[in-house]
Amino acid sequence: MNQGRQERRLTTILSLDVVGYSQLMSKDESGTVATLQHLRRSEINPRVDTYNGQVIKLVGDGSIIEFSSVVDAVSFAVDVQHALARSQSKKPEQDRVLFRIGINVGDVIVDDKEIYGDGVNVAARIEGLADTGGICVSQTVYDHVKDKLDLTFQPMGPQQLKNIPVPVRVYRIELDSRSRHLTTYPAVTTADPAAEPSKPRRYSWVAAALFVVLALAVLAYVFRPDGASRPVVAVLPFHDISPQDQRGLLSDPLSDGILAYIARFPELTVIARGSSFRYRDTDRDLREIGAQLDADYLLEGSLNFDGQRIIVNAALVDVSKNTQVWADQITDDIDDLMVLIADIGQRVAYQVEDYLGQVRVAQPGPFKADALLMTMKARRATMRGLSKESNDAVIQMNRETIELYPDEAWGHLAMAFALRTQVRFGWADDPEKTLAQAVRHGETAVRLDPGNYSTYFALGRVRLQQGDHPRAIEALERALSLNPSTADALNALAQAHFYQGRNEKALEILAESARIDPLPSFVHSWILAWVLWQDEQCEKASEAFGKIASPPPASQKLASVIETCLGNTEAAQAALSAFLEATPDWTIAKETKLQENVWTYETGRERWIENLAEAGLPSG
Numbered sequence: 001m002n003q004g005r006q007e008r009r010l011t012t013i014l015s016l017d018v019v020g021y022s023q024l025m026s027k028d029e030s031g032t033v034a035t036l037q038h039l040r041r042s043e044i045n046p047r048v049d050t051y052n053g054q055v056i057k058l059v060g061d062g063s064i065i066e067f068s069s070v071v072d073a074v075s076f077a078v079d080v081q082h083a084l085a086r087s088q089s090k091k092p093e094q095d096r097v098l099f100r101i102g103i104n105v106g107d108v109i110v111d112d113k114e115i116y117g118d119g120v121n122v123a124a125r126i127e128g129l130a131d132t133g134g135i136c137v138s139q140t141v142y143d144h145v146k147d148k149l150d151l152t153f154q155p156m157g158p159q160q161l162k163n164i165p166v167p168v169r170v171y172r173i174e175l176d177s178r179s180r181h182l183t184t185y186p187a188v189t190t191a192d193p194a195a196e197p198s199k200p201r202r203y204s205w206v207a208a209a210l211f212v213v214l215a216l217a218v219l220a221y222v223f224r225p226d227g228a229s230r231p232v233v234a235v236l237p238f239h240d241i242s243p244q245d246q247r248g249l250l251s252d253p254l255s256d257g258i259l260a261y262i263a264r265f266p267e268l269t270v271i272a273r274g275s276s277f278r279y280r281d282t283d284r285d286l287r288e289i290g291a292q293l294d295a296d297y298l299l300e301g302s303l304n305f306d307g308q309r310i311i312v313n314a315a316l317v318d319v320s321k322n323t324q325v326w327a328d329q330i331t332d333d334i335d336d337l338m339v340l341i342a343d344i345g346q347r348v349a350y351q352v353e354d355y356l357g358q359v360r361v362a363q364p365g366p367f368k369a370d371a372l373l374m375t376m377k378a379r380r381a382t383m384r385g386l387s388k389e390s391n392d393a394v395i396q397m398n399r400e401t402i403e404l405y406p407d408e409a410w411g412h413l414a415m416a417f418a419l420r421t422q423v424r425f426g427w428a429d430d431p432e433k434t435l436a437q438a439v440r441h442g443e444t445a446v447r448l449d450p451g452n453y454s455t456y457f458a459l460g461r462v463r464l465q466q467g468d469h470p471r472a473i474e475a476l477e478r479a480l481s482l483n484p485s486t487a488d489a490l491n492a493l494a495q496a497h498f499y500q501g502r503n504e505k506a507l508e509i510l511a512e513s514a515r516i517d518p519l520p521s522f523v524h525s526w527i528l529a530w531v532l533w534q535d536e537q538c539e540k541a542s543e544a545f546g547k548i549a550s551p552p553p554a555s556q557k558l559a560s561v562i563e564t565c566l567g568n569t570e571a572a573q574a575a576l577s578a579f580l581e582a583t584p585d586w587t588i589a590k591e592t593k594l595q596e597n598v599w600t601y602e603t604g605r606e607r608w609i610e611n612l613a614e615a616g617l618p619s620g
Helices: 021-027 029-050 070-087 118-127 139-145 177-182 205-223 251-262 273-279 286-293 334-356 369-383 388-404 409-424 431-448 453-466 469-482 487-499 503-516 522-534 538-545 553-565 569-582 588-595 602-615
Strands: 007-018 053-059 062-067 099-111 114-116 135-138 152-159 168-174 232-235 297-305 309-318 323-333
Touching: 007 021, 007 070, 007 118, 021 029, 029 053, 029 070, 053 070, 053 114, 062 070, 062 118, 070 099, 070 135, 070 139, 070 168, 070 177, 099 118, 099 139, 114 118, 118 135, 118 168, 135 139, 139 168, 168 177, 232 273, 232 286, 251 273, 273 286, 286 297, 388 409, 409 431, 409 453, 431 453, 453 469, 453 487, 469 487, 487 503, 487 522, 503 522, 522 538, 522 553, 538 553, 553 569, 553 602, 569 602, 588 602
Parallel strands: 099 135, 232 297
Antiparallel strands: 007 062, 007 099, 053 062, 099 114, 135 168, 152 168, 297 309, 309 323
């Protein structure tokens, strides 16, 4: 050791070692070496780079890796153990190359590129305490990450380690469902020479599209002139050419998945689905669409789904040049593709992290695609027309989904929406009990899939109907943190503030909704008109309401009170008559009951009831 070049530093050391290496080598020496080399290239080394680690020592069956960040070291360990298990899941257990990991923070001696000392020795000894495919960490590591990473730690108590004079407290990390939010998609670069022949792994169109969109956005952001606007991306709904019985099931979920992941990057402006999805199956020129959405890039394509396999053609278009900058086709199983949306979205976040300094994106775990398909069929039934009968049918469909797939979020979040609708339109025999059921389904959806913004949106809508404004706002803001381009959540958030009389705040949120949703849905105009009416800006309220192309019958109550505010008695009565034609048994008593818990701003609620009575709503 060169004494003149020694230095000391405090660092994080990770020891990674193959379990049963000698036995594996005696059984199949060349196959074990080939598999180990493949796993290092495809699973371990890419993640070392991702988490800013440095391989200090590499021996036949293990590695010593240094990290400047304790959080990065633990994140790497969790991620790589999940990846190693997943990549070998189809092999017989006796043929898998599995690892143990130990992590310690300690003082080390640095000599050229190697490190020595008790800090390294403790990491190696702790690694020996780990289960096969498991992770153990020292007390120091635990203290650093316990409040920073959402993981389950099991204390193992003080451990007397070989050649270490003082016992070390050790914790085991559980690689449970809670830990999956730290996993990324493996960076496969070469085929596993020891693996059984299988279908070639291909990056999905989702991966390529996300890489291209974000790579362009990163370049535009890094090299843009000072003060230049952020790149604007619009994801169009994919043209669905599936057989009739499968048509309309996957276009929205796939496009939504891409949109939600891209939207998490504040350096990008992503057009909300309400506007971009207006161009479903359109034959308009893409430059015209881009101009109307004020978008720099459009992602568009087609899909064909036969019930199990999906064929997707996708292309990314530079609007200003009217040229495709990327195009691809992929065929895959539906279950594989849906998991890839989450996994690859996570990986894209890692890829741009060094440039944009983003936090890592939470990822939902694998799910049954059949649960999503059943939910989409229920949604399709709703879209055919909203009525008590159709909503009852949707509730029954959601009930079947939950019975078949109780551990999937899709059926629960759809049930929360449907039960909330039942209360909102006065169709529930026991509104309080129905809302309590809706809350339970919403909370279950969040618990099952905390990385899915739709679960928080569903829970927020139910809480809002329940009149629990603080928790409604909390859930809706969480949905927006996962997908800032969901105008639906922004509109609901504005409504929550409206119900409390915070008109200025509601209008501010609605302005943000309009910014990302330049072609807003009728819901946005409905809520905007309602807020303006409560703020006694009745002329503007009338103007906003007039932008609803085909006002649903339920909205005619609002039209009536706006006309009353303007002094147009006949118009107010006509609007109320249109509402009563669709809901003939509605009364002041029912309206008061509907609004009393939801609308806590008494001045607004009382004025609403008075205006409806003035227009002729029966007292009941």
